[in-house]
Amino acid sequence: MSDPLRRLLAAPPDLPVVAGLGALDDALRRRGVAVVQAPPGTGKTTLVPPAVAASVEGRVVVTQPSRIAARAAARRLAHLLGEPVGETVGYAVRGERRVGRATRVEVVTTGLLLRRLQRDPELPGVGAVVLDEVHERHLDADLTLALLVDVRATVREDLALVAMSATVEAERTASLLGDGGAAPVVDVPGALHPVQAVWCPVPAGSRRTDERGITPAFHDHVAATVRRALAEHAGDVLVFVPGVGEVDATIRRLSGIDADVHPLHGRLPGAEQDRALSEGPRRRVVVSTAVAESSLTVPGVRVVVDAGFSREPRTDHRRGLSSLVTVSVSRAAAEQRAGRAGRLGPGVVLRCWSEAEHAHLAAHPEPEIATADLAAFALEVACWGSADVRDLALLDQPPEHALATARRVLVDLGALDEDGRVTSRGRLIAGVPVDPRLARALVDGAGLVGARRAAEVVAMLSEDVRARGGDLVAALRSLRSGDRSGAWRSQVKRLESIAREHGGEGGSGGLTDDVAVGLVVALAHPDRIARKRPGGSSYLMASGTGAAVDRRDPGPLAGLEWLAVADADRRAGEREARIRSAAPLTEDLALEAAPSLWTETDDVRWADGRVLARRRTMLGAIELTSAPIEDPPVEAVTAAIGEALEREGIDLLTWSEAATALRARLDFLHRALGDPWPDVSDEALTANLEAWLGPQLARVRSAKDLRRIDVTAALRTLLPWPEASRLDELAPERVEVPSGSTIRIDYSAEQPVLAVRIQEVFGWKDVPRLADGRVPLLLHLLSPARRPAAVTADLDSFWDNGYPGVRADLRGRYPKHAWPDDPRAATAARRLNRG
Template identity: 45%
Template sequence: MSELPVTQILPELLQALEYSPSAVLQAPPGAGKTTLVPLALLDVDWLAGQKIILLEPRRLAARAAAERLADLLGEPVGQTVGYRIRLDSKVSAATRIEVVTEGILQRQLQSDPELPGVGIVIFDEFHERSLDADLGLALCVQTQQYLRDEYPLRLLVMSATLDADAVSQLLDDAPVITSMGRQYPVTVNYGTPWEPRQFIEPLVCQTVMQALDDEHGSVLVFLPGTAEIRRVQAQLEQSLNGRADVLLTPLYGELDFGTQRQAIQPAPAGQRKVVLATAIAETSLTIEGIRVVVDAGLSREAAFDPQSGMTGLHTRRVSRAAAEQRAGRAGRLEPGVCYRLWSAQQHEQLAAQREPEIKQADLAPLALQLAHWGVQDVSELVWLDPPPAAALQQGRDLLQRLGALQLSAQGWQLTPHGETLTRLPMHPRLAHMLVEGQRLGLGQLAARLAAVVDERDLLRRAQSADISRRVALFDDPRGADADRNALQRARKLATQWQALLKRLPVTSPVNDAQDEKWIGVLLALAYPDRIAQRRGESGTEYRLANGRAAAFMEPDSLQQCNWLAITALGGQASQRNARIFMAAELDVPALLAVQPGLLSQRETLSWDARTESLLAERQERIGELVWQRAALAQIDPQQRQRALCDVVRRQGINLLPWTPALRQWQARIGLLRALDLAEKGDSAWPDLADQTLLDTLEDWLAPHLNKITRLAHFAQLELANILLGLLPWPLPQQLEEQAPTHWTVPTGSRIRIDYSETPPSLSVRLQELFGSADTPRIARGRQALKLQLLSPAQRPVQVTQDLVGFWHGSYAEVKKDLKGRYPKHYWPDDPLQAEPTRRAKPRK
């Protein structure tokens, strides 16, 4: 192992850790950091016989690292080197190096924050920035700073692609040690530009066949998920047509370890492997014989949507750092080749690093752990990226709904129920379901349901979203659609979790524990926000207790159910309906019998659009869903007024009985207010614009709505008198003075001013203005009227706000035209000296 690059920096690393409580190691893929660093630390003096905890991001990586370390020591796993992962552990009293997954470290910290007997915690592949790793580091720093005096706890953060300076600053300027150079060079071949929504499988298969022809050694193919792996495997089997020299092996997290081991180990003599893997193969694994990587450039990541409260899987482009990690797999054993199925230009456009999980995860588990740790303000801990406030608050709200948190004067506090949940190694929703299930004497069913939800689908080709079909497999696994590996893991999980429940009492056992209705009830306890009610008597759409909408995208037996408890949803907040992937029929009376606190009462007054009338009800609700309703005989007047004001807002201000004269009155006030604001910045004239009226309905309209029960009654409102009350004295008198409804022209005609235009306009026959030099002005001379000059037939011939300019200018041309069309009318050469007239010619 002395030829591995990290060997050269081991003395520097050991010296750094001797004099500093923390260090950062940056080493490229294949450098040997996972294998050599823990062994190099075993015998250092400051460790004083304490344990080394090595964190790995995945179970497969943890187990493989433990086996490799033990093999280098010539020992079986469980002696000097052991591991702890979910559902499996191999440790003994002699174990000095424990390889654990990040969730296991959190359990250890919560059990005893001092981590007694542990000398150093090594965070491997920290660049993946999992939520558990970020939280684990934050908690370890607190342990290091406040809880360990006699035997200081050391921390080492390792990664191939990491902003080492940022981590160093987080750890009080910890020394950064860098191992230069990958062990063997990798030639990168770029492909044609990748296009969104293109099917990647044909191109992957074509590239793999090309690599098998052009290169020697085994091939590692990176694909986003298991579905793509199965499709590529099927297509490659056809293309290879039974070739005996090529062995196809899948590699993803849900496979049993025996199948995973087959993918990791060297190919049998005379054969080459094609390993079809998810991102599980990016880090901490040396897959024997690999010298060619085919990278589809995609990954499938879980992302939490705070608006919908749902976590969905999204297929995304990998980051440049992840692409480097993947390419590095080809250079671990000899010079290699990497085929990237995107262009070099697209590669430069990729994000530098993947988004940290803490920025896109469901933070309910984090909120529970922080409360258990006693953290009120997240700034009490050190973070590379602090938890987003909205997602953290949503997590706390969920925990409060589950009865795990309560808000007091001292902040968020764990309840006794919450303390119980922290001792169960699963999402708080599922932990709550287990505890409640045990209380009801349904512990076995709750454990099975939790395992079904936690594992991937137990049915390979699920034709139904009904979770009860999955639960039935525990007792009767027969059927071609059952995924035996997933079922085996689910059974093991359920057995383990059921054992944890034995210390909890059964206080309220149900009488009919074998009834299938309890499946939906237990799931509703875990997902109260996803209780769903069907819309209408038939159809596929449901409304959720959280106010969102969901639907079956394909025919399903469950769509005949009026109520559902939904565990798995897909989609984004921007979509109208989320897709229902897994659910169970819900017996609401049975649910309320065991959890009456889910029901709330509300008196509502709403507008029935069908009957165009007010509907007053007392409703019993589960979240936003109405369970039962009854008509209310008496309606609170203020509640009625608020409901009717909401009707006006939804229908618009024109629902009220406006008349043309009233609109003109509104516009006159608006004009005077606008002139004041432009001149001096304020005005005594009230703001009566439509939007302002809508915003203040409760102030001016609500007192007049007591007799309104139907939409037609709005027409009976005396709107003019109501609005006139908004104009204090002496403004009504000033309104007539400053913004009169009519203007008297030289002939004596009173002509209506139109205030609906800006500026207000006066439409008058041109002949009635002969002899006038001044443009009419209102608002004490501040506003000139816009003159619409009309022909004898009342047709517009000119528009102006400068009457004298019109007489001296374009009147001559207008006169020619009018004289030709109206020869019997009087068209003087000098209109300023002419007599105004309403007739064809002035009276003599």
Template identity: 50%
Template sequence: MAFVLPSGRDNGLVTFRLETIGNGLVFAGSLENLAAVMKNQGDGGTAVVQAPPGTGKTTLVPPLLANLVSERYPDQPRVVVTQPRRVAARSAARRLASLDGTRLGGKVGYTVRGESKVSRDTVVEFVTPGILLRRLLSDPGLENVHAVVLDEVHERGVETDLLLGMLAEVRELRGDLTLVAMSATLDAARFARLLGQAGPDGAVPAPVVDCPSALHALKVEWTPAKERRLDQRGVARSFLDHVAGIAAASYLAGLATNPEVDALVFLPGAREVSDVATRLRVQLSPGIEVLELHGQTGPEAQDRAVSGREPGGPPRIIVSTSLAESSLTVPGVRLVIDSGLSREPRRDAGRGMSGLVTVSCSRASADQRAGRAARQGPGTVVRCYDQQAFAAAPAHQTPEIAVADLTGPALILACWGAPGGQGLLLPDAPPPGAMADAMEVLRELGAVTGAGGVSALGKTLANVPADPRLARALLDGSAVVGARAAAETVALVAGDQRAPGADITRLLVALRSGSDPNSRRFAEDVKRMESIARQEAAVVVRRASATEVTAREAPGFVVALAFPDRIAKRVPGEGSTTYLLSSGTRAGLPAGSPLSGHDWLAVSEVSRAQGRDAAGTGAVIRAAAPLSAELAEAAAPGLLIEETKAKFGQGRVTGRLERRLGAIVLSSTPVRPSAESGRVAVAEALHKAGFSLIGWSTSADTLRRRLALLHRELGGPWPDVREASLLARLDEWLAPELEAIASGTPVSSINLTEPLRRLFPWPEASRMESLVPERLEVPSGSRVRIDYPEVSEGSKDNDGGRPVVAVKLQECFGWDRTPRLVDGRVPVLFHLLSPAGRPLAVTDDLTSFWSGPYAQVRAEMRGRYPRHPWPEDPWTAPATAKTKNRM
């Protein structure tokens, strides 16, 4: 391979011996192809590397680029490689340094939050995406960096997506910057278009270097559980029992045939990892080591889990979250047990919540998990679900930018000069609604201007490795509780440790004491954030109300500063674990939480959930600290509201003066409501319950029915008198009555007849009596009331409703034409009655009735009612309401 330079510093070049590093790695066969692709583009260049997990791309591509870059920059080439997780960055750096035969922190180093091993001699540096994003904001040209590798872009983390767009812009100004994206799935075309360059015939996609890698023989077994994987509590305990049982049995069987086999179990989250690991320690012999791998295990434990079995060491079964799915290779694994579940971020805009939810992993993720068993030899994957569930799973993981809270990304974009992502080409555009919500939060924090541009404060907040709300709380809280106390709370909440029983104060004690595995990293985070707080104290522009905050109260106060919408008050009730958040959301505490009994909490994390922990609210508090009512008000003065609220009930209006913190009522005292608030209360009650609160009198109901028929037949200008339309126009026709009720007039004295007349169109109203008369004069001279159809409340008028006249048959003799209403559009439907008032016939065609059915009616009725006339000729007989004797 002519492009491979010898190891050491020959002719001033810092190089890596790729033959040694790549020995036994599948991707070594693709190095020459990648080198040629990069050299053909001259200085700089872009490429997309597509290779399955475990092929060695993370180990080989960075040193290859370092060798190529050193030809152009012999003094100090620099390659920065992003890894989506801290443990992956440390592991990749350690592995490359080991294969290169150099110390970690020399030619190869890493930087993650709270930890760094680099030196002036570092050529290849592994970092997390957040580290590189903040470097970009402080140094948009990346002047001392010559190549960037974005690894695991297929995972679609929002920070990696932002880096893709931002680095593509950097290359427009720095053509010498080499940029390579690496994916473990077959979606390279998307990233190639994004990293493409302008050509004479339009945009030219970046070259794709594909490293097809045939797995060793992989056996797939399906072992679905009898019960569902998920229940109201999340992952069902019975399913965890199933996974543990399958893992234990499969591993023991594997060890019987090959004592060198190690196993890897995939579960969605840290809690499930811990639960299954505990079960396995009971089911397996003490000679088998059960290791946990997730974000909450300390760095040392993580590194040990991914380092492989030591020579002569005991068999190992690693129980992991998706950490080991694609960005880490765990040596020695020949058996994978897959739960088929993963955790993905979700944002609930309606309830102001965001967090992780348990879902079926994508088919691409399942394939990557399975592939871990067959990278170094024949392997087996045992899937704890069936083929139907696999087929129904999504093809790829949902991009984080599509489902996550975007407050942090929105601040980065504003700092980059692309507010809301405008003008920046990203793999997927951020959802407009989520981005609008994020920008509104940033405006409230003072991080962006009204137009969306970043403010001086926003630039400061972007330097804090935490959510912008926490960053603002760090600065504001330092002025009240001190920089150290504020930094401790912010570092804790910004971390990924799970607070036992949701109590962050207990976790804080453990981290301070050093008893927690993450204590060292926590101390580094605190040190850095305390330094930022002290340096930026002058930019604080929003100070909390003057108040004394004790050391015990500091965590709750700082959390309340960060998330005032999550200040929570316990809902009254014996043993209640339900809390009302100031946002209006209700949430429950986990069973047995030490926070139970506290009236006030400052909540840092709340997520959707079902089951006992949610207490029927649909949400559960994951992390919180105690708070007092006084500090709640001091932390969120902008949420304090004092207003008089009027309420209409039981026929009268009452008022109360309420003092609230958002949705939380602090106090409520009876007062006399103003006329306007009373009117609004009556209107609101009508909108909820309808006009049954007042009631339709007979005259009002009749008038409404007549108007409804006119609107049905003639449309405008006759009013729509369906309830929804009347409610929408309350101020036009019912305002005086609303004011009267608000002033104390009994509802029972309100008649809606006159108010309805206010809706009459003029001058058309003068024709109402002729179009829809209230009564109809029949041949006998009687004026009979017309029964108009009921008002249809549907989306369409009821075309079938007919006006009805119920009249004695004898009063209609001689009537040869059926009367029609509304200018002849609507025939009257007659209910012809017997002398006793019982119906004899129903017709809207009197001519046909006299000519036919009448003869049969006469034959049946003349003997029953002999005192009433039943003439053979109804055409000429006089119409009468009287008997024969009185005629």
């Protein structure tokens, strides 16, 4: 270990984590793995990496969830060593690396370490990896942890792993890290000073959010709460709001206060981030996104103002919509934020909601793997070579449907083959430090609009830039002319270099910015290409989802025929998605961006009582052209009528009495004898229209034609040969009774029924049996007035047991009819027969 690190550990600052460093060293020497559980403010990010360096050979790589946190952690440790960054301690973030030959501790973003693992899983020269803030459950952090466990189990048994968490879920992480038993857990108790909670709900009649998001009235309330904090409490103020737009909105409302106001978020240039993280000569107000929640130290803070919101990924996999949405903060995150006020001494947190509302907040934020779009995750897993994601040591498995959807997207991008294996194009896309869809837009768009312009648009989309009225073209022009777009410019430079490296020079193709932006957006999200619905103001996206621009702030997008939608979300209970950002497009460029969605289909359907047949050219769900088909294919007509019959019922056909009777007889034989007698249920007839209606369907164009079909003749085509010749024997339409009458059998019930007057069956000793003797007729014996008198399928028993009672009941009412004592020996009578 280098002398600066040894000197630091010999006389460390007075931080609570010092008490656990001995146990950490012991765990690493015995097991090579450990979990450090310590609340924010205990010094784990500062002192654990030097302690790990004392236990292992080689460089110690420390991950942080954001670029701001990585740079700040490296600066803090370098300051304690009395050195500039880049000597014993360095950092590497996207587009910037400050390390040297003597660097022992390198702080990196989790995403950067993930790319290093994909390039070389052995991590040459690295003796240990320290994963900080694993409790935040970011998707790339979960995956990096899983891959490191895999590396340690397969190629680097000597690689030391330390996971650091601020929550009580450390045991779950320990069970993943351990090989043959859970990893040791080093528990460091917190030493935060007490923090008083002050509840500051919005005034009565005001709302925190509406359908457009956070309301202006709530922004006013947050700014008023900051002013109250400055007036009533000492120390610098740290304000938590969910996103960059809210940071800017809050700062605008704080003009004129007696304090220096600084923004803090990931899009700021490094110099501005440094100013926000450095104490100044005057009192400060730092307005921050969630980056300052747990992984950053903002010095001088004694007061926290919490707006109570966070921005989290949400994905509607069925509609293909994914975006960052504003949600209420969890109780765990609210406690993390409040803890920022208790590091230097007793502090206060002013919460912009009520104590009653606090009780109903979720206990913890959901892990990103459960809610985020999984395309980048699935591509990383495929590049790693894992055939089954369940083989990876993930804290939570991804939802199966979400993972399947992500893989389908990657196949459509050409990044995976149909068997789920990564392609050479997939490896190229995975090497671009943006979402796979945006990587595809960069690679393919550079040849169409030029490498520079493609890089500008992709960088803008990757930074989740918001624009008034959702107009991305205006947003791009603002970024080009703005003096606070340093992070965007750096990203453009990197992406342009990647595009040129892979042959994406190209020109502008004569395209203006308006449609060039739209083309790049469409390349990234072909399923979100949208066309205005006829006669309305809303749009239909290629995915089949309806969408609309904000009617209260439509901007220049309203009324355009074609849009390329970059961001849209659909709230619960709303019929259409809301377009948050988009750019103009043309039909030709839509086809250029999404050729795989172009189809030409014959659409034959039953509607309004007739067959409608049209040839449609489609871009996904969007109809481009449509023309009538004069002579549609018979199979298409059959399918359309089948769908109509399935939807509206088999009664669309005209069922004569003869057809209904024949169907009932066939149904009886199918139930009694089975094959080869056909199934004639609604479901079976609908599924086999061609087999029994046959060429009659080809002539159908309307409900009138459908009514002309001879259903009886069609059903007879289903009769099996040679068994058909026995139909009247097995299931006769009529049966002759002793009186000489021939009476129709009713096959509509479960058991065939013969309804007959009692006098007409005198002389029968038993009932006839059908279906080769398997099923007896069920006699409904009637009075002379043809009213029900008795029911039996066992006539012999009825004559002995039931008939005497029936005889006694009916002979008084019908004295002119015969009521013999022995019906078996009596003569049956069709008419009045005096006894």
